[in-house]
Amino acid sequence: MLTGKNVRLRAMEPEDLTNLVRWMNDPDVIENLLIDSPLSSVDEKNWFDTMMKRPSEEHVYMIEVFEDGQWISAGSTGLIRLDWKNRSTEIGISIGEKKYWNRGFGREAMQLMLRHAFNDLNLNRVSLTVFSTNERAIKAYHAVGFVEEGRLREDIFKNGRYIDTIIMSVLRSEWQDARV
Numbered sequence: 001m002l003t004g005k006n007v008r009l010r011a012m013e014p015e016d017l018t019n020l021v022r023w024m025n026d027p028d029v030i031e032n033l034l035i036d037s038p039l040s041s042v043d044e045k046n047w048f049d050t051m052m053k054r055p056s057e058e059h060v061y062m063i064e065v066f067e068d069g070q071w072i073s074a075g076s077t078g079l080i081r082l083d084w085k086n087r088s089t090e091i092g093i094s095i096g097e098k099k100y101w102n103r104g105f106g107r108e109a110m111q112l113m114l115r116h117a118f119n120d121l122n123l124n125r126v127s128l129t130v131f132s133t134n135e136r137a138i139k140a141y142h143a144v145g146f147v148e149e150g151r152l153r154e155d156i157f158k159n160g161r162y163i164d165t166i167i168m169s170v171l172r173s174e175w176q177d178a179r180v
Contacts, residue, residue, distance in 0.1 A: 002061070002116055007108040008071060009061040009116075012051070016062050017044050019073050023096025032134040033094060036158070057082050059116075063093075063109045065100055074100045077109055079117060079126075087124040089117060107140040114144060118172045125171050131156060132164035145170040 002009040023029045024039045051058045060078035064071040075095035082089045091113055095106045117123045128146065130137050146168040154162035 002112045004108045004112050006066055007074075007105050007112065008064050008066070009077065009109060009112055010064060012048065012060045012062050012076065014045075014048065016073065016076075017041060017048060019096065020044050020048075020076065023075070023094065026096070026098075028098060029094065029096050031159075032131050032137065034156070051078075061113075063095065063105065065097075065105050073097070074105055075109070077113055079113065079121075082121075082123075087122065089121075089123055089126055091117070091126050091128050102136065106137070107143055110140065110144050114170065114175060118175055123172070125169055127167065127169035129165050129167055131158075132166055138166065138168075141168055145175045147174070 001011075018041075021039060021041050021044045024033075024035060024044065051060050058078060058080050059082070060076065062073050063075040063077055065074045066072075074097045075093065077091070077093040079089040079091055091110070093106055093110055093113070095101055095109075114126060117126050127149075128141065130141065132138075132151070147170065149167045149169055152165040152167070155165040156163045
């Protein structure tokens with residue numbers, strides 16, 4: 001378990017699928033995700049089963065927030081496509097519980113994930129992609145050390161418009177472990 005001041009990351013369990021399905025069917029939550037159609041519980045279970053079969057390639061976690069004396073599921077995060085030869089990975093994150101938006105929990109979870117990637121897994125590079133319209137996420141990524149590497153112009157068609165995809169990364173040599 002990875003624990004910060006207000007956030008902890010724990011292994012994902014089958015009972016988390018109910019929240020994941022609810023979040024992945026909320027139009028506000030998926031506005032900035034590559035999801036265009038409703039997800040069923042069967043779809044999410046198939047995804048979960050696939051992740052659990054590839055522990056060396058995918059590390060997925062539930063993001064929990066400490067509130068009113070208990071840990072409450074707020075979202076999910078993961079290191080995907082781990083490349084052990086090149087010491088790199090992609091990262092993804094989503095805060096599904098909207099009441100936890102704009103409160104710094106995603107930023108703290110990202111900082112915990114970077115600490116895990118660099119200090120525990122000995123990776124050298126962590127990358128991500130983000131829609132250019134997701135200003136809140138871009139600001140948070142910059143705050144934890146990500147820099148823009150490039151832009152795929154009008155890469156995604158979503159909600160009737162084309163959106164640029166921004167490619168960002170952080171290298172071990174650039175990253176500052178701001179203890180959370």
